[in-house]
Amino acid sequence: MEIIYTDVLCIGAGLAGERVAIEAASAGFETICLSIVPPRRSHSAAAQGGMQASLGNSVMGEGDNSDVHFEDTVKGSDWGADQEVARIFADTAPIVMRELAHWGVPWNRVEAGKDFYFKGGKKFEKEEKKEKHGLITARAFGGTAKWRTCYTADGTGHAVLYTVDNKATEMGVKMHDRTQAEILIHDGVNCYGAVARCLKTGKLRAYIAKATLIATGGYGRIYKATTNAVICDGGGQAICLDTGIIPMGNPEAVQFHPTGTVPTDILVTEGCRGDGGTLLDVNEYRFMPDYEPDKQELASRDVVSRRMTQHMNKGLGVKSPYGDHLWLDIRHLGEKHITTKLREVYDICTQFLGVNPITGLIPVRPTQHYSMGGIRTDKDGAVYGLKGLFAAGEAACWDMHGFNRLGGNSLAETVVAGKVIGEKVVEFLKGTEVKFSTSSIDDAVSKIQERIKNLENGKNGNENALDIRNAMQEIMMQDVGIFRNEKDLKDGVDKLLVLADRAKRIKLHSSVKGCNPEMTLALRVPGMLKLALCTAYGALMRTESRGAHTREDYPERNDRDWLNRTLAYCEEGKDLPVLKYEDPTPVYELPPGHRGYGEDLTIPADMSKLNIIKKPSN
Amino acid sequence: MSRTLTFEIFRYNPMDPDSKPHMQTYELDEYDSMTLFIALNRIREEQDPTLQFDFCCRAGICGACAMVINGRPGLACTTQTVKLPKKITLHPLPVFKLIGDLSVDTGTWFQNVNEKIESWIHTQKEFDPKAIEERMENALANEIFELDRCIQCGCCIAACGTARMREDFLGAYSINRLARFYIDPRDERSDQEFYDIIGSDQGVFGCLGLLGCEDVCPKEIPLIDQLGMMRRKMALRSLRQGKCS
Ligand SMILES: Cc1cc2nc3c(=O)[nH]c(=O)nc-3n(C[C@H](O)[C@H](O)[C@H](O)COP(=O)(O)OP(=O)(O)OC[C@H]3O[C@@H](n4cnc5c(N)ncnc54)[C@H](O)[C@@H]3O)c2cc1C
Numbered sequence: 077m078e079i080i081y082t083d084v085l086c087i088g089a090g091l092a093g094e095r096v097a098i099e100a101a102s103a104g105f106e107t108i109c110l111s112i113v114p115p116r117r118s119h120s121a122a123a124q125g126g127m128q129a130s131l132g133n134s135v136m137g138e139g140d141n142s143d144v145h146f147e148d149t150v151k152g153s154d155w156g157a158d159q160e161v162a163r164i165f166a167d168t169a170p171i172v173m174r175e176l177a178h179w180g181v182p183w184n185r186v187e188a189g190k191d192f193y194f195k196g197g198k199k200f201e202k203e204e205k206k207e208k209h210g211l212i213t214a215r216a217f218g219g220t221a222k223w224r225t226c227y228t229a230d231g232t233g234h235a236v237l238y239t240v241d242n243k244a245t246e247m248g249v250k251m252h253d254r255t256q257a258e259i260l261i262h263d264g265v266n267c268y269g270a271v272a273r274c275l276k277t278g279k280l281r282a283y284i285a286k287a288t289l290i291a292t293g294g295y296g297r298i299y300k301a302t303t304n305a306v307i308c309d310g311g312g313q314a315i316c317l318d319t320g321i322i323p324m325g326n327p328e329a330v331q332f333h334p335t336g337t338v339p340t341d342i343l344v345t346e347g348c349r350g351d352g353g354t355l356l357d358v359n360e361y362r363f364m365p366d367y368e369p370d371k372q373e374l375a376s377r378d379v380v381s382r383r384m385t386q387h388m389n390k391g392l393g394v395k396s397p398y399g400d401h402l403w404l405d406i407r408h409l410g411e412k413h414i415t416t417k418l419r420e421v422y423d424i425c426t427q428f429l430g431v432n433p434i435t436g437l438i439p440v441r442p443t444q445h446y447s448m449g450g451i452r453t454d455k456d457g458a459v460y461g462l463k464g465l466f467a468a469g470e471a472a473c474w475d476m477h478g479f480n481r482l483g484g485n486s487l488a489e490t491v492v493a494g495k496v497i498g499e500k501v502v503e504f505l506k507g508t509e510v511k512f513s514t515s516s517i518d519d520a521v522s523k524i525q526e527r528i529k530n531l532e533n534g535k536n537g538n539e540n541a542l543d544i545r546n547a548m549q550e551i552m553m554q555d556v557g558i559f560r561n562e563k564d565l566k567d568g569v570d571k572l573l574v575l576a577d578r579a580k581r582i583k584l585h586s587s588v589k590g591c592n593p594e595m596t597l598a599l600r601v602p603g604m605l606k607l608a609l610c611t612a613y614g615a616l617m618r619t620e621s622r623g624a625h626t627r628e629d630y631p632e633r634n635d636r637d638w639l640n641r642t643l644a645y646c647e648e649g650k651d652l653p654v655l656k657y658e659d660p661t662p663v664y665e666l667p668p669g670h671r672g673y674g675e676d677l678t679i680p681a682d683m684s685k686l687n688i689i690k691k692p693s694n
Numbered sequence: 695m696s697r698t699l700t701f702e703i704f705r706y707n708p709m710d711p712d713s714k715p716h717m718q719t720y721e722l723d724e725y726d727s728m729t730l731f732i733a734l735n736r737i738r739e740e741q742d743p744t745l746q747f748d749f750c751c752r753a754g755i756c757g758a759c760a761m762v763i764n765g766r767p768g769l770a771c772t773t774q775t776v777k778l779p780k781k782i783t784l785h786p787l788p789v790f791k792l793i794g795d796l797s798v799d800t801g802t803w804f805q806n807v808n809e810k811i812e813s814w815i816h817t818q819k820e821f822d823p824k825a826i827e828e829r830m831e832n833a834l835a836n837e838i839f840e841l842d843r844c845i846q847c848g849c850c851i852a853a854c855g856t857a858r859m860r861e862d863f864l865g866a867y868s869i870n871r872l873a874r875f876y877i878d879p880r881d882e883r884s885d886q887e888f889y890d891i892i893g894s895d896q897g898v899f900g901c902l903g904l905l906g907c908e909d910v911c912p913k914e915i916p917l918i919d920q921l922g923m924m925r926r927k928m929a930l931r932s933l934r935q936g937k938c939s
Pocket of ligand 1: 090119127310490
């Protein structure tokens with residue numbers, strides 16, 4: 077088997093992985109990125125709307141600064157975030173946006189003078205300042221006090237990923253695409269890289285690294301209806317859980333985006349509502365102001381998604397062969413705005429839905445969108461449980477999003493975390509002598525070889541990988557969706573346990589020389605089931621409602637008993653995940669309170685027990 | 695009336711010495727809003743788990759799923775079956791190395807070309823984390839983004855007469871990409887430096903003007919305009935050089 081040695085192995089070449097790689101390569105370390113697809117096809121490219129940084133250049137962002145951004149982020153998280161991390165994030169985001177401009181991102185810019193904008197279907201005038209002309213501008217997104225979301229038309233993720241990939245190429249980062257990590261190499265204390273499968277040849281390759289990073293993005297594909305790419309199956313999280321000693325943080329925190337389109341589940345950006353789009357029901361009545369008089373369509377995503385579901389449950393959704401939905405209306409923004417600033421939206425509507433959004437309404441409903449939960453790290457990005465292993469981006473629980481992340485904060489997280497954690501990886505490499513252990517390499521290799529052999533021979537049974545995956549996706553939709561309750565969750569956990577057992581008996585029903593697509597899927601299914609179980613079981617045990625985690629039977633946010641973060645482990649020999657809990661944050665710069673939108677049903681914490689600090693003065 | 699679609703799909707597994715290139719037929723009932731993404735996945739899930747093809751975003755954004763659809767390169771995920779006749783023939787993109795069936799290695803091709811044309815901003819300036827950003831006109835930012843919208847799907851290369859004849863031709867992709875840097879004031883490369891990369895038959899002067907590239911670009915990028923622009927600039931440069939030497 078081919079063995080490749082490197083200083084740094086980045087598993088994942090989306091924005092987070094590449095940004096870390098750039099930091100390591102700039103410090104002179106040999107760096108390899110693995111990716112299932114060519115790096116530029118990573119799902120970061122699909123982000124349309126933009127990324128948040130408190131530059132405050134637009135007149136609508138006047139008075140913005142990292143304190144306001146920090147507060148919005150912590151409120152958005154429903155006080156689930158690590159406030160030290162949220163602080164690092166908010167302070168660093170403006171620098172990183174400017175760095176991206178320096179590297180070539182064609183950010184949209186402030187144009188001095190009067191122009192119009194829409195809020196909730198009404199037209200308003202604003203006047204941009206002369207002295208800000210030509211600086212990076214911003215648009216409105218949900219859950220923010222200011223216009224703070226920097227963008228390049230509606231191809232922000234694309235433009236930023238291409239720029240960052242250009243930079244990585246310039247820095248000599250090596251890209252091994254069509255390569256899927258299958259198992260970590262470790263000895264229970266240190267991590268030494270990973271064994272990966274080549275998706276061109278089906279052959280295994282061992283990557284031995286002094287430092288390893290997991291930046292494999294989200295795991296939305298455990299749900300049937302998701303805006304995520306087909307490759308977002310949690311491979312990175314699964315190989316961590318597989319060690320038995322690395323926990324998932326807050327796996328139950330799953331974001332549903334208000335505007336997944338029906339029936340394809342393709343996202344249309346929050347920018348639609350940020351730019352003034354409205355939500356209508358079956359009677360073409362605008363219902364959000366009735367629920368959220370202040371923020372209306374621009375309350376945080378968890379709130380809007382819940383209100384939409386609530387409204388559809390009253391029978392006011394639009395019936396369709398694909399289930400109920402609501403309408404998104406952007407007609408009033410006009411042809412020019414729609415075909416320039418929202419062009420991807422225009423393309424998606426015309427190509428996939430047969431709707432022209434200039435004249436017609438867009439069918440939407442809440443759809444799985446983002447994994448707040450992820451591999452738990454400390455504020456340096458170091459993964460709990462193994463030395464030499466780091467995680468960043470959507471794959472990680474760093475944890476600035478807590479139980480709900482704000483639109484535009486996740487793209488920004490990838491590059492901010494990439495820079496911060498990249499620096500920590502470099503520090504680690506400079507400060508440590510790594511001795512590889514050959515026995516752990518052999519261990520990992522033989523484990524994965526055996527898994528592959530068993531699948532080919534059907535040593536354990538005759539189950540079909542696809543059937544199991546499909547059943548799991550249905551269970552997650554039905555029992556672990558937006559509104560949750562004990563009965564459904566218990567049911568879901570039980571059904572998932574049965575599937576997990578069946579998954580031990582998967583057999584391939586085809587044989588192909590080289591890379592068999594059925595093998596690629598079969599190798600993923602057991603890991604996806606682990607993630608699904610952590611999500612469902614974490615949700616069952618958390619008897620409160622916080623951020624995106626909504627329990628019908630426990631509607632209160634319970635700061636008295638549940639102001640904590642779930643840590644879910646998959647220990648060898650145990651069917652159910654083992655759950656532990658930790659404080660969400662070492663310090664409270666912003667003590668728990670009302671978010672300013674959504675219902676306020678809080679059972680308060682004993683504030684005297686919380687470590688409340690004043691804002692660190694800079 | 696719902697139709698039964700007949701798919702003729704190119705099959706070949708270069709990893710298997712016994713495999714020979716051939717066409718295989720599959721039948722599938724069409725339904726509402728069906729795209730080739732849905733159709734190919736159904737064929738793989740219900741009829742043939744060995745069929746190889748690539749999808750990623752399935753929303754027309756990432757460029758993973760380009761293939762030749764009834765003789766014309768395009769993105770499979772954005773192609774609705776209602777717009778096609780009952781018989782649908784699918785081939786992998788030419789020019790790129792075949793991985794298997796409909797799957798080709800665009801990643802390596804674009805990575806090599808990006809290294810060759812040094813597809814990044816060349817600047818002597820150091821980034822200053824304390825300074826505010828340099829100003830730029832919004833109109834220029836839009837112009838740059840317009841050329842930056844390419845998703846590296848490979849359709850323009852597959853549709854290009856020159857690229858199919860000569861392996862070293864950089865193709866419309868590269869010319870557009872360089873045009874993007876050429877109009878970006880942050881890139882300090884001189885005309886001469888651009889000329890050295892594409893002022894040859896491998897670059898702008900190799901194009902036969904068959905216009906296949908722009909026709910098939912799923913992002914409708916004005917590739918021919920870029921080619922014309924770069925050609926004029928490069929031709930001027932070679933004229934000037936001719937006079938000087
Ligand atoms: C449709 C959509 C729109 C969005 N819009 C916005 C927005 O406007 N603003 C915002 O802030 N956020 C947005 N988000 C969220 C944001 O885009 C993502 O959270 C972010 O891009 C994730 O980046 P990443 O680098 O962590 O992961 P990704 O970009 O997903 O990259 C993951 C990488 O890991 C690789 N990989 C995965 N598994 C393996 C494995 N087993 N072995 C090897 N490699 C592997 C993949 O190939 C890929 O290279 C959006 C998300 C979606 C789905």
